[in-house]
Amino acid sequence: xAKTTQPPSMDCAEGRAANLPCNHSTISGNEYVYWYRxxxxxxxxxxxxxxxxNETNEMASLIITEDRKSSTLILPHxxxxxxxxxxxxxxxxxxxxxxxxxxxxxxxxxP
Amino acid sequence: DAGVIQSPRHEVTEMGQEVxxxxxxxxxxxxxxxxRQTMMRGLELLIYFNNNVPIDDSGMxxxxxxxxxxxxxxxxxxxxxxxxxxxxxxxxxxxRQWNTEAFFGQGTRLTVV
Numbered sequence: 001x002a003k004t005t006q007p008p009s010m011d012c013a014e015g016r017a018a019n020l021p022c023n024h025s026t027i028s029g030n031e032y033v034y035w036y037r038x039x040x041x042x043x044x045x046x047x048x049x050x051x052x053x054n055e056t057n058e059m060a061s062l063i064i065t066e067d068r069k070s071s072t073l074i075l076p077h078x079x080x081x082x083x084x085x086x087x088x089x090x091x092x093x094x095x096x097x098x099x100x101x102x103x104x105x106x107x108x109x110x111p
Numbered sequence: 112d113a114g115v116i117q118s119p120r121h122e123v124t125e126m127g128q129e130v131x132x133x134x135x136x137x138x139x140x141x142x143x144x145x146x147r148q149t150m151m152r153g154l155e156l157l158i159y160f161n162n163n164v165p166i167d168d169s170g171m172x173x174x175x176x177x178x179x180x181x182x183x184x185x186x187x188x189x190x191x192x193x194x195x196x197x198x199x200x201x202x203x204x205x206x207r208q209w210n211t212e213a214f215f216g217q218g219t220r221l222t223v224v
Binding site: 032034038041042043044045046049087099100101102103104 | 115144153154156159200202204210212213214215216217218
């Protein structure tokens with residue numbers, strides 16, 4: 001399975017876009033990139049996933065580079081409630097390596 | 112759907128006692144995952160099931176830990192005997208298929224004294 005690397009922490013001003021980077025240089029062609037977040041003391045929450053095309057949903061946008069070695073999660077207008085740990089993972093492959101989480105990025109949205 | 116339901120939300124037990132954590136996945140989901148989260152080790156995958164069958168239990172820390180899924184709507188994680196180092200938040204998650212987005216329960220906070 002692809003190993004992902006994320007910065008341990010980031011700050012963002014409320015109302016501004018939060019751009020969270022993730023490196024997954026060992027990703028293979030059939031491995032998706034998934035993003036989850038965990039708000040303090042709650043269970044992780046699915047945000048978005050993608051393979052090679054950029055994706056957008058009501059929560060966020062996912063930009064994947066053409067070589068698929070990195071991606072960026074974008075929260076277009078961060079609010080205080082977006083303060084959480086964000087996990088970028090590439091969890092699934094035919095070898096059955098399932099949904100394992102790294103350290104993630106602790107995003108602090110500040111007023 | 113009410114989402115993934117875990118019980119109890121909090122459990123305090125004495126060392127050496129048996130502890131059973133319970134999980135009801137989302138109806139129609141075929142995969143179920145058990146995780147443990149601590150400050151030191153983060154989120155660790157313990158075991159996952161596909162169609163009620165355990166597929167990979169390599170994350171189960173010791174023989175004291177066991178998990179079952181007798182049917183599609185119920186799973187248990189048992190620790191016997193419990194030890195203080197088992198204190199953690201235990202999460203259950205389910206997904207429609209093994210490679211689709213997972214939905215997590217609110218967790219069980221276990222304290223072993």
